[in-house]
Amino acid sequence: MTFSISINGTKHDVDVADDTPLLWVLRDVLGMTGTKYGCGIAQCGACTVHVDGNPLRSCLLPVGTIGSRAVTTIEGIGATEAGAKVQKAWLDREVIQCGYCQSGQIMSAAALLAANPHPDDADIDAAMAGNICRCGTYVRIREAIKSAAGEA
Amino acid sequence: MSSKHAIFSRRSVLQSGLAGGLVLAFPWPLRAAPVNEPEQPPDHPDGQFAPNAFIRIDNSGKTTLVMPQAEMGQGVYTAIAMILAEELDADFAQVMIEHGPPSDKLYGNPLFGVQVTGNSNSIRAFWDKLRNAGAAARTMLIAAAAAQWQVDAASCTAANGKVTHASSNRSLTYGEVADAAAKLPVPEKPKLKDPRDFTLIGKPLKRSDTPNKSDGKTIYGIDAMVPDMKFATLVQCPVLGGKVKHADDSAAKNLPGVRQVVVLDDLVAVVGDHMWAAWQGLNALKVTWDEGQNAKINSADIWNELRAASQKDGVVAKSEGDVNKGLAQGESFDAAYELPFLAHATMEPMNCTVRLSPDGCEIWTGSQVQSRAQQYAAKAAGLPIDKVKVYNHYIGGGFGRRLEADMVASAVRIAKEVSAPIKVVWTREEDMQHDVYRPAYRDTISASLSNGKIVGWKYKVTGSSVLARWFPVAFKNGLDGDAVDSAVDMPYDIPNKRVEYVRAETPAVTTGFWRGVGPNNNVFAIESFMDELARKANMDPVAFRLGMLDGTPRLKAALKLVAEKSGWGSPLPPRVGRGVSVQPSFGSFIATVVEAEVDDMGEVHLRRVTCAVDTGIAVNPDTIMAQLQGGLIFGLTAALWGEVTIEKGRVQQSNFNNYRMLRIDETPPIDVHVIKSGEHPGGIGETGATAGPPALRNAIYAATGVPLRRLPIDRSAIASKKA
Ligand code: FES
Ligand code: FES
Numbered sequence: 001m002t003f004s005i006s007i008n009g010t011k012h013d014v015d016v017a018d019d020t021p022l023l024w025v026l027r028d029v030l031g032m033t034g035t036k037y038g039c040g041i042a043q044c045g046a047c048t049v050h051v052d053g054n055p056l057r058s059c060l061l062p063v064g065t066i067g068s069r070a071v072t073t074i075e076g077i078g079a080t081e082a083g084a085k086v087q088k089a090w091l092d093r094e095v096i097q098c099g100y101c102q103s104g105q106i107m108s109a110a111a112l113l114a115a116n117p118h119p120d121d122a123d124i125d126a127a128m129a130g131n132i133c134r135c136g137t138y139v140r141i142r143e144a145i146k147s148a149a150g151e152a
Numbered sequence: 153m154s155s156k157h158a159i160f161s162r163r164s165v166l167q168s169g170l171a172g173g174l175v176l177a178f179p180w181p182l183r184a185a186p187v188n189e190p191e192q193p194p195d196h197p198d199g200q201f202a203p204n205a206f207i208r209i210d211n212s213g214k215t216t217l218v219m220p221q222a223e224m225g226q227g228v229y230t231a232i233a234m235i236l237a238e239e240l241d242a243d244f245a246q247v248m249i250e251h252g253p254p255s256d257k258l259y260g261n262p263l264f265g266v267q268v269t270g271n272s273n274s275i276r277a278f279w280d281k282l283r284n285a286g287a288a289a290r291t292m293l294i295a296a297a298a299a300q301w302q303v304d305a306a307s308c309t310a311a312n313g314k315v316t317h318a319s320s321n322r323s324l325t326y327g328e329v330a331d332a333a334a335k336l337p338v339p340e341k342p343k344l345k346d347p348r349d350f351t352l353i354g355k356p357l358k359r360s361d362t363p364n365k366s367d368g369k370t371i372y373g374i375d376a377m378v379p380d381m382k383f384a385t386l387v388q389c390p391v392l393g394g395k396v397k398h399a400d401d402s403a404a405k406n407l408p409g410v411r412q413v414v415v416l417d418d419l420v421a422v423v424g425d426h427m428w429a430a431w432q433g434l435n436a437l438k439v440t441w442d443e444g445q446n447a448k449i450n451s452a453d454i455w456n457e458l459r460a461a462s463q464k465d466g467v468v469a470k471s472e473g474d475v476n477k478g479l480a481q482g483e484s485f486d487a488a489y490e491l492p493f494l495a496h497a498t499m500e501p502m503n504c505t506v507r508l509s510p511d512g513c514e515i516w517t518g519s520q521v522q523s524r525a526q527q528y529a530a531k532a533a534g535l536p537i538d539k540v541k542v543y544n545h546y547i548g549g550g551f552g553r554r555l556e557a558d559m560v561a562s563a564v565r566i567a568k569e570v571s572a573p574i575k576v577v578w579t580r581e582e583d584m585q586h587d588v589y590r591p592a593y594r595d596t597i598s599a600s601l602s603n604g605k606i607v608g609w610k611y612k613v614t615g616s617s618v619l620a621r622w623f624p625v626a627f628k629n630g631l632d633g634d635a636v637d638s639a640v641d642m643p644y645d646i647p648n649k650r651v652e653y654v655r656a657e658t659p660a661v662t663t664g665f666w667r668g669v670g671p672n673n674n675v676f677a678i679e680s681f682m683d684e685l686a687r688k689a690n691m692d693p694v695a696f697r698l699g700m701l702d703g704t705p706r707l708k709a710a711l712k713l714v715a716e717k718s719g720w721g722s723p724l725p726p727r728v729g730r731g732v733s734v735q736p737s738f739g740s741f742i743a744t745v746v747e748a749e750v751d752d753m754g755e756v757h758l759r760r761v762t763c764a765v766d767t768g769i770a771v772n773p774d775t776i777m778a779q780l781q782g783g784l785i786f787g788l789t790a791a792l793w794g795e796v797t798i799e800k801g802r803v804q805q806s807n808f809n810n811y812r813m814l815r816i817d818e819t820p821p822i823d824v825h826v827i828k829s830g831e832h833p834g835g836i837g838e839t840g841a842t843a844g845p846p847a848l849r850n851a852i853y854a855a856t857g858v859p860l861r862r863l864p865i866d867r868s869a870i871a872s873k874k875a
Contacts (some may be wrong), residue, residue, distance in 0.1 A: 016409070017428075020426070021428060023195050028651045034367070034369065087367060091362055099365030099548070100500045130819045132808060134551075
């Protein structure tokens with residue numbers, strides 16, 4: 001089936017089965033490899049993208065369900081105010097180690113800040129607990145979110 | 153570098169070329185640290201000043217630093233570039249980084265003799281070599297400029313990629329003297345900088361790899377794209393070591409996007425237009441397996457064997473004084489500690505992309521052992537070594553898993569059956585269920601106490617030998633040096649001691665290096681028992697240790713500092729405890745305090761972690777803090793939940809739902825204090841993983857009085873109410 005999806009403001013036509021998760025459409029069909037595969041079962045958050053601004057796990061998101069909703073990925077999140085702030089804070093605080101989880105971390109954090117410009121620790125926990133970092137960058141992720149929110 | 157903290161900005165945009173791993177970079181000179189997606193080694197780096205394997209400068213002044221070690225998040229590319237650029241006096245903002253190609257000869261780790269990124273020794277091992285490489289190049293560039301000006305080289309200086317003759321107010325860029333420098337002999341013992349003159353080393357510089365990792369541009373092995381490639385995924389026998397008997401692929405082949413099914417003796421792979429198609433094909437396969445001899449093996453059998461083996465006498469790894477006499481003095485105590493099998497669970501699952509042609513093989517992957525990857529590919533492809541190219545990539549987590557090259561061999565074997573280039577990606581489930589696992593260990597200890605001090609110490613490690621499989625030449629006289637690391641060199645002043653090793657290969661399970669390697673096991677057992685002995689001696693755990701650390705003053709200083717910074721000794725609520733652990737591991741001296749609460753149900757809540765480290769000269773102090781923060785979380789994760797179990801020859805854990813990771817809401821504040829030191833740099837990447845578990849175990853001991861002797865933590869043993 002052919003689907004037309006809007007990703008980072010650009011329309012893309014893809015010809016895949018409608019149950020194909022968006023993750024593999026992005027990575028393997030469109031070559032947008034910034035979005036990562038980590039678990040495939042919504043446990044790790046590495047594949048997080050925004051659909052109409054909401055953070056969703058693209059590994060379990062059938063492409064056929066997206067319709068006309070706008071998809072934003074790590075490649076495009078810097079164009080949003082919250083995304084740019086988060087990316088800058090991530091670099092200022094030097095959060096990143098291997099980096100493999102960080103596309104998902106940044107997407108989750110950007111969604112948090114867009115919805116809640118001044119999150120407290122509990123808000124951060126709730127928004128970020130779905131994102132695993134095997135390198136253990138959580139301490140700095142928390143600091144960076146606070147600094148992006150202008151609290152540190 | 154003008155300022156202490158380099159400013160972030162983007163220096164180059166990256167386009168990953170599809171052919172031959174070619175990468176084109178467009179410099180955008182705004183950044184004060186080298187930020188570029190590393191290039192792949194060129195086929196013919198002609199017309200260059202290349203005095204050694206690490207540095208190339210062309211006529212335009214473009215300075216390329218070749219990375220002998222793999223970057224897997226530990227910040228080593230930045231640290232290596234800092235060391236090279238420091239001695240070279242390069243313009244650090246302008247240097248380009250290149251992934252090192254496979255070569256034991258050029259890039260062999262000086263401590264191993266082969267190309268390996270592991271054992272936390274990139275900086276320790278390469279420190280002298282890199283400084284010499286940079287200084288030799290600088291000396292030659294200065295000599296070339298001095299010759300052109302006909303002045304004494306000693307009257308010239310170098311900085312920021314330029315040679316200057318101050319008295320005549322002349323300068324030449326490195327690019328301008330590169331050709332002339334290339335004709336000069338390479339000095340064997342160039343003059344190194346006085347560490348007081350370092351302008352890069354010791355500064356918390358921003359990493360070169362992180363900007364591209366923040367916006368999805370970084371290319372990991374799993375992101376490699378090759379024209380006309382197909383995507384493959386695979387299934388192996390659920391029973392470890394089993395083989396394919398028959399594969400019915402009739403349903404799989406008819407699925408949309410499935411192109412081919414490849415049946416090999418030990419795996420079945422499905423090739424498709426994308427990973428999802430291949431995966432759907434995998435699910436539709438009907439494979440019958442020859443489960444082989446392991447189909448009856450359970451964890452309980454493995455532990456019984458290990459416990460029986462631990463009764464035997466071991467090979468003596470260390471003996472000082474008279475251990476029997478020592479144990480006969482004072483009061484003696486025994487304990488045994490056990491650690492389980494663990495999976496690596498790197499965030500980036502195993503993968504390898506292969507392009508075969510009649511006379512060549514190209515590999516795109518992320519490896520900690522580039523030359524071994526090349527050898528495995530050559531063997532699998534049936535090609536001579538020099539026909540195999542390995543394009544190494546940034547690694548989405550190594551932790552020892554990518555010290556293996558099995559994934560390269562499997563991918564090449566599959567690729568041989570397919571006419572297109574293929575990217576093979578392991579599902580998380582395959583990755584976790586066909587890992588090489590951290591060995592299960594049993595450690596038995598006897599010790600005697602007299603006047604608050606240990607006078608006799610007998611320690612025996614029982615477990616499989618990773619070294620004997622992975623690096624047989626280093627396995628000598630039945631002794632695995634890694635398995636007794638941090639036990640033979642335990643820090644305490646004990647007059648009579650003996651360390652023994654019993655090699656006991658566990659059935660079914662192939663074991664491998666895992667972040668923290670041998671010290672992980674030994675520091676846990678030693679530091680756990682130290683707390684039990686302190687209690688027997690009626691002493692505070694910190695005071696007890698301090699009394700026996702005169703021979704290791706750097707560790708003693710770290711312990712004093714961590715006690716002060718953690719508030720050691722200050723009152724705590726009920727069922728909250730502080731636990732300490734110390735370790736001289738990987739050439740670094742680390743003391744750690746974990747504060748944790750045990751609730752009535754036995755659940756453990758981390759409250760705070762404090763760590764003090766003397767790692768010698770800290771090349772990049774910010775990276776050292778980050779590695780300890782992350783390493784501690786890695787170790788604490790294992791202590792809280794990590795265990796791979798075997799049932800009928802099958803690994804029971806399969807994904808992050810049943811192989812738990814610590815998450816942000818469970819992570820406490822972690823303070824790391826780096827002690828200033830002028831000593832040779834120590835290792836750091838694995839130290840946190842080793843430090844966390846015993847400190848947590850001792851915190852639980854302090855909170856509950858229960859001396860846990862096994863990991864992961866047994867909640868039922870420490871609950872005050874029964875569920
Ligand atoms: S890959 Fe989607 S949540 Fe892990
Ligand atoms: S930075 Fe490596 S997994 Fe998060």
